[in-house]
Amino acid sequence: MKKGSKHSNESRAKMRENHYDVSGINNPNYGKRCSEETKRKISKANRNPSLEIRNKISQHHANVWGINNPRWRGGITPLYKLIRNRKEYFKWRNDVSKLNPNRCKHCSREDLSLEIDHIIPLCYFITKNNIKTIKMALNCPELWEISNGQVLCRGCHALKTQKDIQKYNKVTR
Ligand SMILES: [Zn+2]
Numbered sequence: 001m002k003k004g005s006k007h008s009n010e011s012r013a014k015m016r017e018n019h020y021d022v023s024g025i026n027n028p029n030y031g032k033r034c035s036e037e038t039k040r041k042i043s044k045a046n047r048n049p050s051l052e053i054r055n056k057i058s059q060h061h062a063n064v065w066g067i068n069n070p071r072w073r074g075g076i077t078p079l080y081k082l083i084r085n086r087k088e089y090f091k092w093r094n095d096v097s098k099l100n101p102n103r104c105k106h107c108s109r110e111d112l113s114l115e116i117d118h119i120i121p122l123c124y125f126i127t128k129n130n131i132k133t134i135k136m137a138l139n140c141p142e143l144w145e146i147s148n149g150q151v152l153c154r155g156c157h158a159l160k161t162q163k164d165i166q167k168y169n170k171v172t173r
Contacts, residue, residue, distance in 0.1 A: 079126060082134045088144060096149030104153035106160075112153035119148050121164045 007015070024030060034042070083089055093116045103110040125131070125142045137143055152160060 079131065079134065079137060080122065083122065083137055083143070086134070086138070088138060092144055092146065092149065095146050097151060099146060100149070100151045103151065104156050105150045106152060106156040109153055112155070114151050114153055115157045117150050117152045117157050117160055119150050121168050124168045 096116050097114075102114065104112065104114060122143060125140060126137070129136075129140055129142070131137050131140055131143075142148075
């Protein structure tokens with residue numbers, strides 16, 4: 001078929017006929033597992049951005065970090081963001097959820113979407129220890145204390161955040 005030319009209505013009808021539903025059980029891949037090799041390839045592709053992309057990202061970060069960032073608000077907000085994007089933060093959340101029952105600590109519900117909360121908010125430690133950089137944050141054990149984490153449902157978490165704002169003058173985003 002010539003590039004750029006369109007299928008006639010007749011051939012389109014034929015294609016429709018021949019392409020039966022391939023979703024779910026009709027899919028030739030239904031129930032099949034990826035080989036270990038394929039799995040490895042997929043996870044590698046998802047895990048490691050190419051060097052080119054990594055360079056782009058770090059260049060971007062170098063330019064928009066901290067005071068150069070148009071959203072700079074005196075320090076704590078970008079620091080929050082940096083902390084939330086760290087693998088150490090994901091690990092902290094993961095460790096907290098592993099060590100706690102899978103239900104809201106306040107209302108005990110299990111059927112709501114659950115979130116991990118800092119019992120004493122991060123900004124308290126950041127201010128107390130005069131933390132200015134992500135390096136200082138990573139070196140401050142109080143920020144990463146597993147026992148300072150609890151599981152809350154979204155509603156209780158929102159209420160808790162309101163209390164933190166009053167109690168600790170908490171900064172949000
Ligand atoms: Zn709750």
